[in-house]
Amino acid sequence: MGSAHSVPAEMRELADRTGFTSEQIEHLHRRFKQLSQDQLTIRKENFDNIPDLEFNPIRGKIVHAFFDKRNLRQESDGLADEINFEDFLTIMSYFRPIEMNMDEEQLDRFRKEKLKFLFHMYDSDHDGKITLQEYRNVVEELLSGNPHLEKESARSIADGAMMEAASICVGQMGPDQVYEGITFDDFLKMWQGIDIETKMHVRFLNVDTIAHCY
């Protein structure tokens, strides 16, 4: 996109689509250029340059989410090799805070979008289900920060969580019923009563360029 973005019309269009203010978009664009080293697109490797990200136990999953086509609202599935600024904004827009003047319906859609993002992060094989194996992977990664916790325990935690999910989502199961994995509907059910919209957001104002990349 490069310099083209500064055209007001395009900016407005972006702002409409992603819900960011033009100021925020400008900030984000500055950051985008910084990350991409003045290229038009960001590749996965670019994220390796962010020093703070290094210690994040689930950084792989997060970076992955940026290139997940499902999150980019493209009909297609799979992984993108590189994302342009618009995609970057799209991903970022998942982390917008709720606004004061949102009505119930908007809130609901907002919430669903956020959850979808999360769901896609867990559902690594793109089959619309978080299987036990996928869940275990996530938990293992989450716990990888603690060197004293073994894989085995991470697994057992995942198993416990999965059972819990099964009990929440399916209710009473017959003895021969098999719970394949968490579908998105189940996922929604699990999140009932938890205000994800009050949790999953980041402040986009005042995006300084304090965090320099090498």
Added chain:
Amino acid sequence: MQPLAASPGPAAPAGAELLRWQWREVQAPCLVAAWILVASLAKIVFHLSRKVTSIVPESCLLILLGLGLGGIVLAVAKKAEYQLEPNMFFLFLLPPIVLDSGYFMPSRLFFDNIGAILTYAVMGTLWNSFTTGTALWGLHWAGLMDPGVEAGLMDFLLFGSLISAVDPVAVLAVFEEVHVNETLFIIVFGESLLNDAVTVVLYKVFNSFVELGPAHIHATDYVKGVASFFLVSLGGTAVGLLFAFLLALITRFTKRVRIIEPLFVFLLAYVAYLAAEMVSLSSILAVTFCGICCKKYVEANISQKSRTTVKYTMKTLASSSETIIFMFLGISAVDTSKWAWDTALVLGTLFFILLFRALGVVLQTCVLNRFRLIPLDRIDQVVMSYGGLRGAVAFALVILLDRTKVKAKDYFVATTIVVVFFTVIVQGLTIKPLVTWLKVKRSDHHKPTLNEELHEHAFDHILAAVEDIVGHHGYHYWRDKWEQFDKKYLSQLLMRKSAYRLRDEIWDVYYKLNIRDAISFVDQGGHVFSAAKLALPSMPSRTSISESSVTNLLRESGSGACLDLQVIDTVRSRRDKEDAAMHHVLRGSLYKPRRRYKASYSRHFISPDKQERQDKEIFRQNMKRRLETFKSTKHNICSSKSKARLKEKGRKKKNISVTREALNDKTHRNVPWQDAGEAGGRQAPVLVMVSSEDEESDSSETEREDDEGIVFIARATDEVLQGKTASDSLDVCPSPCIIPPSPTLAEKELPWKGDQADLAVYISSETTKIVPVDMQKAWNQSISSLESIASPPGIESGPQHRRFACPVLEEKPQPTSPAVMEQSSCFQFPSHVSKNGRSQSGSSPDGAEQQELQPLMATEEQGRVLPTAEPRWLMFNRASHL
């Protein structure tokens, strides 16, 4: 006490006295005790009627009671006595409350909202003080007040500063019963705690201004006032942090002196308070931050029992302090000598504090909402304005005023009393209906689910990562940085190695859920069983799991559900590993968790049963159902004949356990233990497992040090042989066929270390087929735990059991040889010894049939042994601890 030898006067020391009337010596503590007693009894009376307490906050009732008592005292003594002394209040009554609220502060929530809290605490209090003071002065200036109120602007500002601070005690007392959502609560409550620094500084500054006289105030004094604010608040915080650090560090080394762990917590927090007070820093801030910051490390370091002790003691102290404060507020109000009524002042103050509080909140929220990601809506603002209660702090401060300098003190006292009464009684009474009426979002006390915790963790990381990517060093960024720092340095420094390793929040929740499982299991008399705990790698079906399906996992119970890392670190063989894991699974399941997850505000009700009962709901029921099927399909051989009999017994046992539960928290842990015996006897594999959890909790190595009360004693002795000879004189078991295998076992093999052949004595080949190996072990263990618990305290000679290496019991039904038995260890306890001998002599010659019967018979024996064993255990425990 009545003096037997009444001494008529001081002049009559004639001869030796039998007893002497020493009222003077005991007067002060006696009065204190009497007041506490009265207040506590009053509380009982209040709570007799649920209806009353659900409408009227306890603080109101206490104030009214105080009024009544004060009236009586006044009528009897003709003068007002027993006032709320500022010194007593600040040195003794306030610290426990502040410590309690700091220590049990939901720290995550607190720091998430720290910006708003600080704004309201600092800006809000400043605003309130100045506007109220100025407005009152305006009222005075306009001539609306009685000319007797001799006060200038400074006096009114001074009064404004003390009357405008929201009081933590009052806020807690009222908000605790109104369950508004957590964010709202933490903002109001946090404000009331943190505004102390502002109040103290303003109070001091204005007080000195008043004393100096307006003519002598220089510009530098104002600067000093501002500077002292920073000094007082930051200094107080620093003192608190310093002591928190010290406290955490000290508790790291209390491994061998567990009993004084709680003492350290209280002592250091109190010293922090006094230290801050000494150098006139904000003592409330000091204690608050000491409590908030030390908790994580202290809780990890101290033993479970100490944790419970700290919790209870803190709640007890805080609750009684609060009770006394409110009661004495009532009593103090009766003293008319301090009163000087001026209607304009009183009404004006009431009006202004309400008005300016509301105005301040609205203005600040306007600004804050620009920055807050979750805006505070209008309803929140109404509750916040209305929840600005004034309380004992204001009263104590106004009493402290110097009458010679502040001429209108009497008026101020009267006004303060009215304001406090009004806010506590009127606002306290109406806030609940108001909250209901406004449909304020209440706190939903949903159970912490594992999924939730997992997602929350994922969230933290995701948000931190997104901030990194965006390049914005925001809140998440700094929190992430802090956590890394904490993990790398602070925790390593301040936590015990063993504690540090196990430290993980997800893990904690997992633990907690397991515990709840176990509790519900026990509650239901041991019919449910959670797969999470059942599952162990060594289960027969382990290999046949199809990994993708949870149901399969469940049914097969193959998922290694709970593993305790520490064990895994230390145990050697795979078998050992599994045993250890099992123990820890079980122990974890009954282990009372620290309630870190749930924000626990309640000072008065620590763990309502209701909560626990609610907690087990769906998850548990599902588990139950599935496991039931699991059980029935896999172990349908479960003897039905013993079941009926046992059910009765189970009921009986449960009764006992319930009463015990009521007794105290610690005994609660015995409950499952009883069931253990029960379950053990029942031979239902599933039951056995959980039952042994408790003993697990008593004996497992991770927290081994905690449980000095229960010592497993090993005796590599020839006691067994003695027992054999003694068995002739044995009259405990009347019929030879009822042979107690369990005691034998327990005594022989220290909890788990034992000879395989030994075990084979009582576990027949048949049982081994029916009962999965692990369960047999668990069964044995549960039984052995019973026995070892019952051992008298005196015997300490044997090596303490540290590690459990469970014998492999699979299909080894050979009878024991006497030689083996000699090697085994046993207890010295006579009756057991004899039983022991009996069982052995009985079992070895008997055939396979006999052996098969034994597990069942154990039940009967167990039933008999238990009642006697139980009290002994209690005593034992006490003896070793005190």
